[in-house]
Amino acid sequence: MEKQTLSDFQEYREEKFTKKIVFKKEGHVAFLLNFGPGHQLPTHNHTGATVYLTVLEGSGFMIADGSETAVTTGDLVQVEGHEAFAYRSADDTRSSLSVVLINTPSEEYAKDA
16 A cells, blocks of 8 residues: 655646646556646547546636536546546636546656646
8 A cells, every 4th residue: 555645746836737646557647737827738638548637626627528617626527538638727726636547548648747
């Protein structure tokens, strides 16, 4: 068993969002995405994977295949790998997402940013 405290991975920057790897094992990765007000994760997909995103702090908008859905603290979202998706933090608050990526399509998805 391994245990981590997620608040240790909540690092916010003024200029852009951050990505902090929490756990990395063969085929899957868990990480935090931390956003300042109005920061956005670019539209992308994870072909062959499944993504689970939990809003840990704040609020924003999940955009999947062109549809925008408001999300807030405590919401859990599932995105299939073929869906093009993005996230935008609300303009008036920072936000943090816990992300679990199952069937990691590439090692590039399992690095801090």
